[in-house]
Amino acid sequence: MSDTLGSIDRRLLDEIASLHSIPQGAHNIRKNGKGISRNSTANIEITPKADKPGIDVVIRPGTVNESVHIPVILSESGLTDVVYNTFEVGERSDVLIVAGCGIHNSGLSDSRHDGVHEFIVRKGAHMRYVEKHYGEGQGRRILNPVTVVHIEENASAELELVQIRGVDSTDRETRISLAKGARIVITERLLTSGDQVAESRITIDLNGEDSTAQVISRSVAKDRSQQVFYFTLNGRNRCRGHVQCDSIVMDQSHVQSIPEVGAYHSEAQLIHEAAIGRIAGEQLLKLMSLGLTEEEAEATILEGFLA
Amino acid sequence: MLVLKHVSYTPEGNGPTDPILADANLVLEEGRLYVITGPNGGGKSTLARLIMGIYRANSGQIILDGEDITDLSVDERARLGIGYAFQQPPRFKGLTVGRLLRLAGGSRLGESEISSLLLRVGLCPRDYVDREIDSTLSGGELKRIELASILARDLKVAVFDEPEAGIDLWSFRRLAQTFGELHEQSNATIVIISHQERILELADDIILVADGRVETPRSKDEVLAVIRDEEACRCSLPTEEGIEEHVGYFRQH
Ligand SMILES: Nc1ncnc2c1ncn2[C@@H]1O[C@H](COP(=O)(O)OP(=O)(O)O)[C@@H](O)[C@H]1O
């Protein structure tokens, strides 16, 4: 099976999923619009959707310490790949799902992947979801992911959404709904350079009593790139929500951060913190006074910030 | 040996203003510990920042071991062996204490060296190595980490800017001890900007800086005798007015 993966494919897989070959456990690898390797396990069943491109992933109740890898790679120029994936994380299970998309576009036309992922995290379950986006090559690379997560009673999810290099245009939408006692933590990392543009909308509905949400978003915009963030917290019950977003602007880049905080219950506690600015001069001077050049100091600060 | 010859500094900006440091002349020798003291706003940090290259002298020369470093950048001076512990160290989201110390000390710094550095500044290694240098650290913790980042280096000239700020009394003894050990064990030129008598006690020479003027170094005994005389019936620490009086004394003599 692994002979269907060339060296470019392997590099893309490494960037987005730290995979060097086809993984042993549950997985579905999609390349240039087609599934090229799929494996279900005793507890995790993966089946292709009958009516549209994509898969259904069903994780049996009580499944713990298992993972699912579902990377997508695009190495053919000019392809638009749209995919719908649905995940059901069974009650009391605790799993890791690694998604992500790597695009190598060496041609002139746009390569584009629009992934729509919907998750249902059942009662008492925990899901960690890691999604990395990466692009390379001369042609334009476009990624427009939609992530919808329903978290049931006393269940929790951690989302790590990372886009560090090579995506020219992204429009990311993330929608979360939380039932009673449900928890979500979203960590977002974004770096844009050149003429790249990125938009991210995160909307969280805190519907259940004692639900909690935390968003930690950090981004760096270089050159002439542009970023717009929308964060919406809707507190519809006794709940707590906290958004912290920090951006570093460099060169001629633009960053906007637009908060929307709505309390529809008197015991909803919602906080939005936003900070945008350039790298502090004192930070550069401190590292330079340890012997780092200005470029090394800048790279060190950005690397830490986006870690 | 670090020599300052006729160094003046006027900040850039709105029109001609008085220099905040005027015609500073100073010879700082190897293996000696100098304490710089004087009233707030007198120009002590400005002097330190001029030595590090954070501020650039408008006129005059700075010479390290015979080499003119006046036009060298901060990182070039750092690589020649000059170090500066900031009065107000910056915070870094995402940068850990361990990483900062490794950047400071270079690859030769292993896990055990990092632990012993943290212990020397009174921080428990287990609790701090992986901590981010962000706003969750207290001012005193930040100052100790800053101190460790300078102790991590092998320096010819080490300048510490009010290292005692934000540090409690018990740790302060430990701090004074750390400087004492550093002085004994290395041949570096050590410069400490401080208002604390316990630190003044460590000095070979004391330098008064006030009103943008740098006085010639005087021996500790001479300066402390004056301070003790004048403060005999006050508490032990020199107050700002006290220092003004000493400055007056030195001007007259
Ligand atoms: N970059 C600067 N621009 C303008 N004024 C400055 C600058 N740096 C220091 N000063 C001023 O110069 C004086 C001396 O400051 P400083 O050297 O920090 O004093 P000290 O460390 O002795 O308290 C103060 O009045 C301060 O406000």
Ligand SMILES: [Mg+2]
């Ligand atoms: Mg000062």
